[in-house]
Amino acid sequence: MSVKSSVVRVERRQDGVCFQGWIRKRPPIWLLWHSSVLPEGVPVEKPYYQRHIFFCTNQRESGKAACNNSGVADAMAKLAKQRAKDLGIHGPDGVRVNRAGCLGRCASGPIALVYPEGVWYTYVDAEDVLEIVDSHLKDGVVVERLKI
Ligand code: FES
Numbered sequence: 001m002s003v004k005s006s007v008v009r010v011e012r013r014q015d016g017v018c019f020q021g022w023i024r025k026r027p028p029i030w031l032l033w034h035s036s037v038l039p040e041g042v043p044v045e046k047p048y049y050q051r052h053i054f055f056c057t058n059q060r061e062s063g064k065a066a067c068n069n070s071g072v073a074d075a076m077a078k079l080a081k082q083r084a085k086d087l088g089i090h091g092p093d094g095v096r097v098n099r100a101g102c103l104g105r106c107a108s109g110p111i112a113l114v115y116p117e118g119v120w121y122t123y124v125d126a127e128d129v130l131e132i133v134d135s136h137l138k139d140g141v142v143v144e145r146l147k148i
Contacts, residue, residue, distance in 0.1 A: 047116075048092055051137050053080060054100040056111040066102070067109035074099070076110070076129045083133040095137045108148045121146045 055077035056067040067073045081097040084090035090097070103111050105120065112121045112132065119142050123129050128146055135141045 049096045050094060051117075052096045052098060052115045053132070053137060054098050054103065054113045054115075055080070056101070056103045056109060056113075057099040058102040058106075065106050065109065067106065067111050073110045076112075076123065076126070079126055080112075080129050080133050080137075083130055084137060087133070087138055089138050095133075105148065111148075117142065120148045122148050 055073050057073045057077060058066045059068045060066040077097060077099050081090065084095045084097055089095045100113075103113055105111050108120075108122055110123060112123060112129070113119070114121070114132070114136055117136075119136065121128075121132055121143065123132070123146060128143075131143050132146065135143050
């Protein structure tokens with residue numbers, strides 16, 4: 001473990017899998033950005049973003065279900081990005097809000113997905129999206145009621 005300004009680098013090995021990451025001392029958020037089978041001594045970079053949220057903005061003309069058929073997903077992605085900016089967490093060392101194509105869970109949509117935790121969400125309205133940004137993206141607390 002090595003100390004670098006306000007973060008602490010950690011490495012854990014379990015069953016031949018190396019998990020490497022940083023723990024930010026303040027606030028105490030566990031930032032795991034890399035987990036794979038790595039040989040000893042492979043250098044790991046600090047992540048460029050702490051978290052990514054992907055909004056599925058796929059539309060389908062065929063009438064089949066898609067997250068953005070009504071245009072709501074695109075509007076919610078814009079809302080989330082603006083909220084992240086207002087909170088001062090948008091950008092490098094913070095959060096990135098991305099639009100994505102179909103994420104493969106259309107029947108549960110509209111879908112948003114947060115990494116590195118890999119948490120899948122659905123939402124109904126702006127209040128739900130703002131809660132995901134405020135709780136998960138900003139504070140690292142998963143919004144259980146919106147998980148799928
Ligand atoms: S259309 Fe959104 S997950 Fe498939």
